[in-house]
Amino acid sequence: MHICHIVLNNIGGAPKVADSLIYSQVKAGYKVSTVILTDLDPRWILSFKSAHIIIVMKIAGTLFYIGGAIHQIWVAIQLDKIVAEHKPDIIICHSAFLTKLFYLSKFMPGSLSIPYISYIHSDYLSESKIERQINPIAAFIQDFNVRIDNWIHLRAIKQASGIVFVCKTLHKKFLNLGLNHPRIAISYNPVTPDSKNPPLNSTAESWLNDSHLITFVSAARFHYPKDHQTLIKAFAKASETYSNIRLVLLGDGDLEVEMQGLANSLGIREIVLFAGSVPNPKAYFSLCRAVILASHSEGFGMVLVEAVANGVTFIASDCPVGPREISEVLNCGTIVAESDVDALAEAIIDHVKNPQQKIDRSEQIAQFFSETSCANQLESLIQQVVSR
Template sequence: MNNIGGAARTADSLISCQVKDGYKVSTVVLTYLDSLWTVDFKAAEQVIIMKVAGSQFSIGGTIHQISIAKQLSQIITNEKPDILICHTAFVTKLYYISKFFPGSLSIPYISYIHTDYIAESQVKVKTDSIKAAVQQLCINIHSLINLTAIKQASGLVFVCKTLYERFLKLGLNHRRIAISYNPAIPDPNNLPLDSTAKSWLNNSQLITFVCAARFHHQKDHKTLLKAFAKASETYSNIRLILLGDGDLETDIQALADSLGIRDIVLFAGSVSNPRAYFSLSRAVILASHYEGFGMVIVEAVASGVTFISSDCPVGPREISEVLKCGTLVPPSDVNALASAIIEHVKTPQEKIDRSDEIERLFSESSCAKNLELLMQQIIY
């Protein structure tokens, strides 16, 4: 599995629950970078780290993935597991490729789909005609292998109903499927808040919003900052705290400078206690182009506050309907997002109590039980 973001945190939670239930779990981690967003999987019996480089939609990236798949084949042959849990379509694909190497073992595997890989694969191709053709060919090949690998899995887990329905449109029809929301994982500690963030969040004269998302094209910080700048023209006492890191952080900081809002936007970096920030905010904002689910807004509600989210193809609308709260706006719509922020400032703060629903649908034990039931169907 990958070691960045919500999928990694969910896998770590599942591993901890499985170890408590008597399973022996080894974890193979595919990492793109060294980051504070990484998860260390302390409960696992062993952790094997493999470095992944290059875009999967390039020739170089494809060759590297074949090399990674060969290494994965050797690891599986040495470990001889009873079952594999492949977190994300990308990891599922690598295991599927690994089975073609001589001496490989054929192990039953579950593909745990966290992300809308359909949207992920719709990347903007290069403008050069030859490079565009090559890139599009890589995309088509990878999409075909992804879907084949998922179809041949022993079982499938989707993190929400709408994600499953999206895959159904591709002709996916599998006899062993579980739909299991990711767990709303509590903060692991009582670490102090960033000093500036603390002063903003505890100042009754300020209205502070929080966004927790890595700086990546998917999360669309550009639309968020443009909307926030527009809203600040109406309300000068609003503030925005950005939690996270990533390759585009410097670009987003430059955008905040050019919009003239750097003094009301705080880049607080990655933190291990995001819910401490959420609980003191007016609302949590998620402006993504696409999501697998959007667990951060569930954690916002679990922290007692509402959310503003883009109504991307998968995730936020389902969360809004299940938890009966939240504001949805069209993706990439600066004016709509600015209006939603202004509306939240104009109206009294809404405190959310959805503790019963959170415990029933988003607990760690519920998530682990759903996976265990599927595993038992496959192994026994």
């Protein structure tokens, strides 16, 4: 069987999951190809070395915005050409967005009828919320475009031969939208081993190894859904009680400069480190007091599982998908109300006053978040699809 994965090579967890699944499928004897869509700096492009065929499609940043509709159609045409050339037996689309692009490609003249599985890694409906236009005409056009785009997304997912959701909460959210599909798999993303251990930022290393300091870490892109604003305000409030706390922020993004300005205005720039993006944050996690995630929305929040896998607990916002389910499955972590500065500050203070011992959740990690478990779930769904 020839399995083709279509992957959007962003900095989130989906490419890592795809790479893990590809590796498992090649070991199982399948022919596997990968189509990678990317506009990233080369250092972020995963190798996908285990795939037999690798096709990299450079895409423009406008692909993700309403103004990029024409470019999306162009990408759909290219996908149709690739599928026609390599003729896989089944397609795995690693996001709702890529599912939409492949669905559009099926309308090209002469396109092949190939079953596809939609692998839903994120709560894209929450993540796609944008600032509403003030002008009523512009707002009407904006709402219309968003409604059409979401309708196409859901239509594409409904037409899939199978769907994988990365958690139960995400599945329930789609059920509420009327997406009751006969072939569903729920598969938590795996904690993937990474032998790379890049050196720590020098300032972060000095903080993390100083017994007189208590350091927290957050690993998230500087984008609106991650709500760094609430995190920085809460940390400033907590620092009024404990002056020896420190915060290391891992990530980059459009809002980084604005968040640096916020830290300056709150007078905490000296105790908050903007350390930039790191491919593997586990060294930071293993040395900190707790990992903090203050998001408005998450696909799942795999960074919290990675924190627990490295022996530390977490503080996370109760956003619609992810953190609460992780907390319940792993029986650890502190969940606070979303966008609540006071609640997050209190949680930080509590973790300073009541430090938790290193936690061992290796059994739960192995049971729910292993590469084998993830690969088996997809294998079972593929067999359902091809045998129907």
